[in-house]
Amino acid sequence: MSRRRRRRLNPPQLIALVYLLGIALGAAALHLPGMTRPGADLNAVDLIFTATSAICITGLVVADTGETFTRLGQVTILLLAQVGGLGIITFGTLFALLTGRRVNFSERQQLAQQVNALNVGGVLGLLRIIVLYTVAAQGVGTLLLSLRFVPQFGLGEGLYQSVFHAVSAYNNAGFVVVPGGMLPYAQDPLVSGVIALLIVLGGLGFLVQLNVLTHLASPRRNRLMVYSRLTLVTTGALLVLGTAVLLALEWTGALKGLGTGGKLLTAFFQSVTPRSGGFATVDMTALAPGSVFVMIALMFIGANSGSTGGGIKTSTFAILLVSAWNLIRGRTELIAFGRQIVPENVVRAGTITTIYTLLVFTGFFLMLVTNPTLGFTPLLFETVSAAATVGLSLDVTHRLNDAGLTVLCALMYLGRIGPVTFALALNLRETSRGVIKYPPERDILVG
Amino acid sequence: MSRRRRRRLNPPQLIALVYLLGIALGAAALHLPGMTRPGADLNAVDLIFTATSAICITGLVVADTGETFTRLGQVTILLLAQVGGLGIITFGTLFALLTGRRVNFSERQQLAQQVNALNVGGVLGLLRIIVLYTVAAQGVGTLLLSLRFVPQFGLGEGLYQSVFHAVSAYNNAGFVVVPGGMLPYAQDPLVSGVIALLIVLGGLGFLVQLNVLTHLASPRRNRLMVYSRLTLVTTGALLVLGTAVLLALEWTGALKGLGTGGKLLTAFFQSVTPRSGGFATVDMTALAPGSVFVMIALMFIGANSGSTGGGIKTSTFAILLVSAWNLIRGRTELIAFGRQIVPENVVRAGTITTIYTLLVFTGFFLMLVTNPTLGFTPLLFETVSAAATVGLSLDVTHRLNDAGLTVLCALMYLGRIGPVTFALALNLRETSRGVIKYPPERDILVG
Numbered sequence A, B: 001m002s003r004r005r006r007r008r009l010n011p012p013q014l015i016a017l018v019y020l021l022g023i024a025l026g027a028a029a030l031h032l033p034g035m036t037r038p039g040a041d042l043n044a045v046d047l048i049f050t051a052t053s054a055i056c057i058t059g060l061v062v063a064d065t066g067e068t069f070t071r072l073g074q075v076t077i078l079l080l081a082q083v084g085g086l087g088i089i090t091f092g093t094l095f096a097l098l099t100g101r102r103v104n105f106s107e108r109q110q111l112a113q114q115v116n117a118l119n120v121g122g123v124l125g126l127l128r129i130i131v132l133y134t135v136a137a138q139g140v141g142t143l144l145l146s147l148r149f150v151p152q153f154g155l156g157e158g159l160y161q162s163v164f165h166a167v168s169a170y171n172n173a174g175f176v177v178v179p180g181g182m183l184p185y186a187q188d189p190l191v192s193g194v195i196a197l198l199i200v201l202g203g204l205g206f207l208v209q210l211n212v213l214t215h216l217a218s219p220r221r222n223r224l225m226v227y228s229r230l231t232l233v234t235t236g237a238l239l240v241l242g243t244a245v246l247l248a249l250e251w252t253g254a255l256k257g258l259g260t261g262g263k264l265l266t267a268f269f270q271s272v273t274p275r276s277g278g279f280a281t282v283d284m285t286a287l288a289p290g291s292v293f294v295m296i297a298l299m300f301i302g303a304n305s306g307s308t309g310g311g312i313k314t315s316t317f318a319i320l321l322v323s324a325w326n327l328i329r330g331r332t333e334l335i336a337f338g339r340q341i342v343p344e345n346v347v348r349a350g351t352i353t354t355i356y357t358l359l360v361f362t363g364f365f366l367m368l369v370t371n372p373t374l375g376f377t378p379l380l381f382e383t384v385s386a387a388a389t390v391g392l393s394l395d396v397t398h399r400l401n402d403a404g405l406t407v408l409c410a411l412m413y414l415g416r417i418g419p420v421t422f423a424l425a426l427n428l429r430e431t432s433r434g435v436i437k438y439p440p441e442r443d444i445l446v447g
């Protein structure tokens, strides 16, 4: 009986339930004695908010994580983020490989070959390789960060800071416990560079990284997938564009006090972090209105499907752009990297964006109604930051009332598991295979 | 030779050129002596802005129209708006009937039958009937308004005010010359009601009105088109929703001083005017942040294709919504009113919205960069108002520098002729028929 009931849960329902359980368990754990420092004043909503922010790897906080939580509490938050991040990576990868929902058939075979070449053998083997790969990437990050943090904080504390921020960065979790935050490292190429790199890798997702690595190892046998090329080009273009705009708008503004190298590094870091790292090496409230708008736009676009990043996803954005350009040029076929993008993918891209926009704007409207005095721009910023699981803040999250925090919780949760997944999880129609409910296009990961 | 060159202009190029010429001629006309009152201080950019606002039937102003322009100047502005409005109505209708670009074949035949039943005979006959119908609608509006304005202002001035605002309202032009603006008529069911009705009719477009009228006259012979039903339902739903939200948010806010009837009327009027009338019977700057957001959203959605309204259009919005709902429900076919919406229409809806969003956000970014001190919310409001040719204002247009005004001019122009039309006009590839450049879907007017 219990077996039969478990079989009835389709993948969307499983994801929705797992993350909901994670939030409940996380909040309960953070409520235990010894988690918060004496004097910390967090109510139930604050704890639920913190647990949601951790497991949905967002990084929005109601109070400074380092000052409010004990070492035990901080580790709990980090573990929640690691579980949340690994969950999304494995779910995303398994979905793509096993159901073929998002990768087209011939490419899926290619991909399966590349995975097989690793001799992983089956689902559990694949899970193992994902976990090992993730831990390895975070390990390298920890080593590099310790070159700075160990001399600064001593061996024990330095290693702790290195582990915490390597894990937080690769998971795009955005939690920071270093005293004074990341701002003092704005001109430090080691810390800024390593964290930016980990954010980008985490935001690319496992499949793209695997595809690139196997391609580099043996270019003839392992072709670079259209999906990899599309997302790599889009990611690169957004990084260059974001850096250029921030340099232009903030050269004599928020970047004023820095040297030329520091300006470049800080602008680059701030173009990386909206998608969807959540760390900041410049005070967001010091940015010009134009820069704030660019940050909001980058957050909304987000990172890759099946990665630790959020947003509508780079491929969705790219398909919409190519489609717009095609309409403008009067073409009827969408071509990207020598392959046709079928209309169903454009439909999916447009629909995903519509649903995501409705989610963000409904949330924003509720934020405006529940916290009318906090201002249009900061509320829009926090809303998009929550829905895209970014964690950047214009410094009003800690001033929100409980209604506002609840709205952000819902946005982080829906933004993380995906509004479409959530809707499919609620869908009570009987079907033997949950996945056949998705539209049949299989060419490119969208949303 | 001149004949041959004229033949080479495809319809998008014709539209783009006609509206550009209209702006140039309008600005030159407004520059003539006797157009502005003594003491009015308008430079070249202000005059170009006013001419653009008039011919693109937007209604944004750099200075109060009644106080700044002489009677002659006001009539010139009204004529520009009438030409701009008639231009869009006739172009939209002719496109739909003659090229079949936006209405599918069987429906086009039905429609042609309905038009034929009017015994108009040919294109010029159709143009004549559109002009006559427009003048008739404005005439009825003038008569009704004169019931209020003649007693108030005397015969001559009263008739002038009635004609001006009937024409301005039906064209969704948004220009107001009554002293003190429309606010004193917030609780006047006659003035508010007639103007709201004219805005709605203008925003439905000629084809839908014709279809509804012929259907009412002979329901069996003339079926209500899917396009008519879709846009009527969407328009109605947006009106009800907008009214309800404004009532809820402003009952003790901007509507506080009014009686219950006045509250209802004012909320209804303010839910009509963003799509895309531009008149206001309440001070926009007195609205709560949530109401401002709702106004922006309604402006962005706009009115019907081929009407005097702007925005992404109601049918585009409706298709995106139906498509989102379908994805959530796991359906693969889009059904509206018993007919399937083909994927190409969803692609077009998504693409149109993408292009429009890019236009608005590029404009907004330029506004933020050129006028960083004027505030995020007011600049977003004016940007959307211009791009959707609405004309509502948070009272910062007159404080914009020339760069900001130029951006708004470009947005009004592109928003009026449509960014896709403009791009197709720029497309220099040789084709014998400009219209074949459009994607081949023909079911529903989108964008």
Ligand SMILES: [K+]
Binding pocket: A057, A058, A059, A172, A173, A174, A276, A277, A278, A389, A390, A391
């Ligand atoms: K994050």
Ligand SMILES: [K+]
Binding pocket: B057, B058, B059, B172, B173, B174, B276, B277, B278, B389, B390, B391
């Ligand atoms: K208007």
